[in-house]
Amino acid sequence: MAPGGTPPAGLVRAAADLSGFLAEGTVGLADPDLLAAAGLLASLGSVVRAAELAVLIDLESRGTTSALAGVPTHAWLRSTGGLTPRQAKARLREAVAMVAHPHVAAALASGQASVEQCEGMLAGLTFLDDPDLAALFDAGQADAVEAHLAGHLTQDPDELRKLANHAVEVVAPEVADEIERRRLERAEARARMTRRLGWERDGAGSVYFRAKLPTLEGEELISLVGAHVGAALRRQRDEPADPDRVELSVAQLRADALVAIVDAAQAAGTAPAHGGDRPRITVLLDQATLAGRLGPGVLLDSGEPIPASAWRRAACDADLIPAILGGAGQPLDLGRTVRLVGADLRQALHLRDRGCAFPGCDQPPRHCEGHHITPWAAGGATALDNLVLLCRRHHATVEPDPASTPGSRWEVRMGPDGIPDFVPPHSRNAAGRRPRLRNSRYTLLHPDCTGPPGGADPPSGADPPKSPDSRRSP
Numbered sequence: 001m002a003p004g005g006t007p008p009a010g011l012v013r014a015a016a017d018l019s020g021f022l023a024e025g026t027v028g029l030a031d032p033d034l035l036a037a038a039g040l041l042a043s044l045g046s047v048v049r050a051a052e053l054a055v056l057i058d059l060e061s062r063g064t065t066s067a068l069a070g071v072p073t074h075a076w077l078r079s080t081g082g083l084t085p086r087q088a089k090a091r092l093r094e095a096v097a098m099v100a101h102p103h104v105a106a107a108l109a110s111g112q113a114s115v116e117q118c119e120g121m122l123a124g125l126t127f128l129d130d131p132d133l134a135a136l137f138d139a140g141q142a143d144a145v146e147a148h149l150a151g152h153l154t155q156d157p158d159e160l161r162k163l164a165n166h167a168v169e170v171v172a173p174e175v176a177d178e179i180e181r182r183r184l185e186r187a188e189a190r191a192r193m194t195r196r197l198g199w200e201r202d203g204a205g206s207v208y209f210r211a212k213l214p215t216l217e218g219e220e221l222i223s224l225v226g227a228h229v230g231a232a233l234r235r236q237r238d239e240p241a242d243p244d245r246v247e248l249s250v251a252q253l254r255a256d257a258l259v260a261i262v263d264a265a266q267a268a269g270t271a272p273a274h275g276g277d278r279p280r281i282t283v284l285l286d287q288a289t290l291a292g293r294l295g296p297g298v299l300l301d302s303g304e305p306i307p308a309s310a311w312r313r314a315a316c317d318a319d320l321i322p323a324i325l326g327g328a329g330q331p332l333d334l335g336r337t338v339r340l341v342g343a344d345l346r347q348a349l350h351l352r353d354r355g356c357a358f359p360g361c362d363q364p365p366r367h368c369e370g371h372h373i374t375p376w377a378a379g380g381a382t383a384l385d386n387l388v389l390l391c392r393r394h395h396a397t398v399e400p401d402p403a404s405t406p407g408s409r410w411e412v413r414m415g416p417d418g419i420p421d422f423v424p425p426h427s428r429n430a431a432g433r434r435p436r437l438r439n440s441r442y443t444l445l446h447p448d449c450t451g452p453p454g455g456a457d458p459p460s461g462a463d464p465p466k467s468p469d470s471r472r473s474p
Helices: 009-024 031-062 064-068 073-081 085-100 102-109 115-124 141-150 157-171 173-193 215-238 250-268 287-292 308-317 343-353 392-398 441-445
Strands: 196-201 207-212 281-286 297-299 320-325 331-333 368-372 387-391 411-414 420-423
Touching: 031 064, 031 073, 031 085, 031 102, 031 115, 064 073, 073 085, 085 102, 085 115, 102 115, 102 141, 115 141, 115 157, 141 157, 157 173, 215 250, 250 392, 343 368, 343 387, 368 392, 387 392
Parallel strands: 281 320
Antiparallel strands: 196 207, 281 297, 320 331, 368 387, 411 420
């Protein structure tokens, strides 16, 4: 507020009445009255926004904030309204749009349309703001299109946005096809010009991505993610019931699908060279961390720390280079190239396992990683008898954790017939016995395989200390 300024008395009274309502609370309201209050408040919210936009457009046209506060309207709105710069500019654009679309503005001011419905109508009517498209209408037709749209306030915001095209077909059918053709062409060109991808590290173990894609490319990505999610939901449904299994939400499955798409691209090796080499990640580890395999690593490019479980798993088969540093930070080792499963060895691994080897899993080879049974960081060889094909989920399930209690995690053991067996945590068997399990796929692929030897491993006290774990079912 400018020095000496006084808001209109009606607004002061309205604000006081609302404050009084909040102070009284809603406990004493009967259910019908509570419902009526909710409807009235929704309507009042629209009226308040209409009044705010009317004031903003006057502030902008008069140059009031520049004259009295020394800043343009959007900057004043940002500081007084608690908005981001983007939100403040969007609010001012909304005020300008209301002037150009009086029927939408009237619907908002009457309280009959929500703010979101008006935003949907304005988004659908953008073709009226294009002089070339607006010129295709006869006198009064553009106004009639807007009026027709504003007469369908029972629709939700998305439906109102789409209904704008139907309004043209009703009011001006002779130009509807041409309007639609030009509108789509210009929308696509604008979408291509404004496409973007950005990310931000939150410092808490995650990266936020923000993306905007043209409709077709966006739908292609949605379809690809949806295919992965559908397959994951089917696996979740068909797996045997297990009280230890954590059901994943669709949002989590979508995130996993995006990672799977990245994994497939990395496995295909089709990415262009970057910085003189193919895309890869370097993790900095000190010598003591590598020896103990318990401490975190640091990503070279971003400086972000990652937990030991992440770099241990990635060190099996991802294009990740552990850069080993001595006590003074000097490079001691830049990784052994034989750590990665090469093309010939991977082919042999694919031929033997034909997919994720974990019992009950049917993920195909292209969605799997090569896992070192004896970890590479612990001296394990990159050889067929020390490797097993695992999907990302089950790779995390069996990756050894040196800090775990022996027998508390899933383990992989190579059978005498060269087929991998899996030993569950001792907690899954009341007697402490640990049966060796094997994916039934091997029985079909190798009918002469001897099967898991001995039927079960001894109780957990006799287990070797390098076993993996999971709280999830096979």
